[in-house]
Amino acid sequence: MERIAEISNEVFELAEKCVKNNGINPELYNKYEVKRGLRDLNGKGVLTGLTEISEIHSYEVINGKTVPCEGKLFYRGYSIEDLVKGLNGRRFGFEETSYLLLFGELPTQDELNKFISLLSQYRELPTSFVRDIILKAPSSDMMNTLARSVLTLYSYDKKANDTLIPNVLRQCLQLIALFPLCSVYGYQAYNHYYGGNSLFIHKPDPSYSTAENILHCLRPDGKFTEIEAKILDISLMLHAEHGGGNNSTFTTHVVTSSGTDTYSVIAASLGSLKGPKHGGANIKVVDMFEDIKENISNWKDEGEVRDYLSKMLDGEVFDKAGLIYGMGHAVYSKSDPRAKIFSSFVERLSVAKGKEEEYGLYSLIERLAPEVIAEKRKIYKGVSANVDFYSGFVYKMLGLPTELFTPIFAIARISGWSAHRLEELINAGKIIRPAYKSICGRRDYINIDNR
Numbered sequence: 001m002e003r004i005a006e007i008s009n010e011v012f013e014l015a016e017k018c019v020k021n022n023g024i025n026p027e028l029y030n031k032y033e034v035k036r037g038l039r040d041l042n043g044k045g046v047l048t049g050l051t052e053i054s055e056i057h058s059y060e061v062i063n064g065k066t067v068p069c070e071g072k073l074f075y076r077g078y079s080i081e082d083l084v085k086g087l088n089g090r091r092f093g094f095e096e097t098s099y100l101l102l103f104g105e106l107p108t109q110d111e112l113n114k115f116i117s118l119l120s121q122y123r124e125l126p127t128s129f130v131r132d133i134i135l136k137a138p139s140s141d142m143m144n145t146l147a148r149s150v151l152t153l154y155s156y157d158k159k160a161n162d163t164l165i166p167n168v169l170r171q172c173l174q175l176i177a178l179f180p181l182c183s184v185y186g187y188q189a190y191n192h193y194y195g196g197n198s199l200f201i202h203k204p205d206p207s208y209s210t211a212e213n214i215l216h217c218l219r220p221d222g223k224f225t226e227i228e229a230k231i232l233d234i235s236l237m238l239h240a241e242h243g244g245g246n247n248s249t250f251t252t253h254v255v256t257s258s259g260t261d262t263y264s265v266i267a268a269s270l271g272s273l274k275g276p277k278h279g280g281a282n283i284k285v286v287d288m289f290e291d292i293k294e295n296i297s298n299w300k301d302e303g304e305v306r307d308y309l310s311k312m313l314d315g316e317v318f319d320k321a322g323l324i325y326g327m328g329h330a331v332y333s334k335s336d337p338r339a340k341i342f343s344s345f346v347e348r349l350s351v352a353k354g355k356e357e358e359y360g361l362y363s364l365i366e367r368l369a370p371e372v373i374a375e376k377r378k379i380y381k382g383v384s385a386n387v388d389f390y391s392g393f394v395y396k397m398l399g400l401p402t403e404l405f406t407p408i409f410a411i412a413r414i415s416g417w418s419a420h421r422l423e424e425l426i427n428a429g430k431i432i433r434p435a436y437k438s439i440c441g442r443r444d445y446i447n448i449d450n451r
Contacts, residue, residue: 068333092209122177138189143274145186172418183407241416248272282392326389333382
């Protein structure tokens with residue numbers, strides 16, 4: 001079947017009718033007290049469930065008033081700052097973080113070794129899977145490639161529909177182990193068939209961590225430095241989980257509650273994460289900085305930078321959307337703890353890569369953007385840099401292709417999704433079904449001859 005790219009005039013006309021008959025007056029949301037996006041004006045989410053997996057802390061209640069505070073992120077009660085600080089020497093943290101999220105406690109060294117060994121055993125795709133599934137249908141979008149791989153793995157699983165906890169745990173562990181391969185191999189296929197470049201398919205090294213194997217499988221020579229692997233590992237830790245209310249994790253809960261299989265659940269979560277308002281945000285940040293670097297002559301001139309940011313908010317430059325990407329978060333106000341952690345590691349990597357001047361520009365905009373936004377916008381809570389502000393810059397310095405930015409997010413977040421799927425199944429309740437209020441009036445049926 002040929003690719004369909006054109007939109008006919010007939011479809012355009014139908015689209016106009018679709019828009020005309022589906023618009024809802026924004027004032028009605030306030031009239032009926034609808035929390036759009038399941039959040040109030042202050043960004044506080046509507047309580048829809050309970051979880052022990054992670055917690056986001058962005059405000060304090062003082063004398064009955066909600067007061068913004070420095071953002072905190074906890075995995076199973078442990079501060080993400082402490083988890084990162086706890087790494088020493090050449091030890092990597094993503095596998096330990098995954099263990100914590102899945103099983104609710106930090107592993108002993110022996111438990112961690114066995115867990116890493118188990119992931120290594122699962123880090124092997126079915127025979128001919130790369131040739132028959134990944135290489136034969138390359139896609140320009142790696143998230144679609146990853147979702148297709150996940151759904152196809154269903155066909156290779158003799159117990160695909162079994163939702164008993166041991167089986168679901170086995171499926172989740174396999175997906176955690178295989179996400180890096182499906183993502184990187186999918187990119188290699190795209191890079192070969194679409195880009196005309198040589199095809200490299202490296203087998204994972206069982207002695208390597210997840211971060212090390214990503215770099216090993218991606219690069220033609222399979223080589224990487226310790227600091228490169230370390231900061232990628234930190235990135236995976238920071239992206240592994242973020243509360244039950246983020247869009248893709250909520251999707252995990254919603255679809256799991258229907259009783260469906262693991263592969264369908266994770267494919268749905270991938271579809272959510274693919275969205276530019278969720279996992280694809282860091283790509284916009286990178287594009288924005290490329291535009292800024294081209295249009296600002298002196299990266300250290302605060303006045304020039306401030307003026308350009310102001311024009312950006314006025315919709316005069318870059319994509320004219322009136323946004324400064326990487327700034328603000330649905331929950332955090334004063335600070336995003338992940339961005340703060342990332343910042344110190346980013347500086348070290350920028351020195352190693354000779355990108356100190358570019359890092360200086362990032363730091364300057366991180367400081368100036370909230371001030372410019374406060375001057376231009378009516379805001380209900382503080383604005384600060386979010387994790388996407390720096391992650392794209394990190395991935396660029398690591399030489400990761402833009403096509404893999406969001407899949408890297410997925411490689412990390414599959415641990416959190418898995419933990420939430422298991423939690424939903426263990427505490428199985430009703431199917432999640434929120435209410436929508438109909439505002440369409442009643443109409444009498446008109447015979448087709450009289451329409």
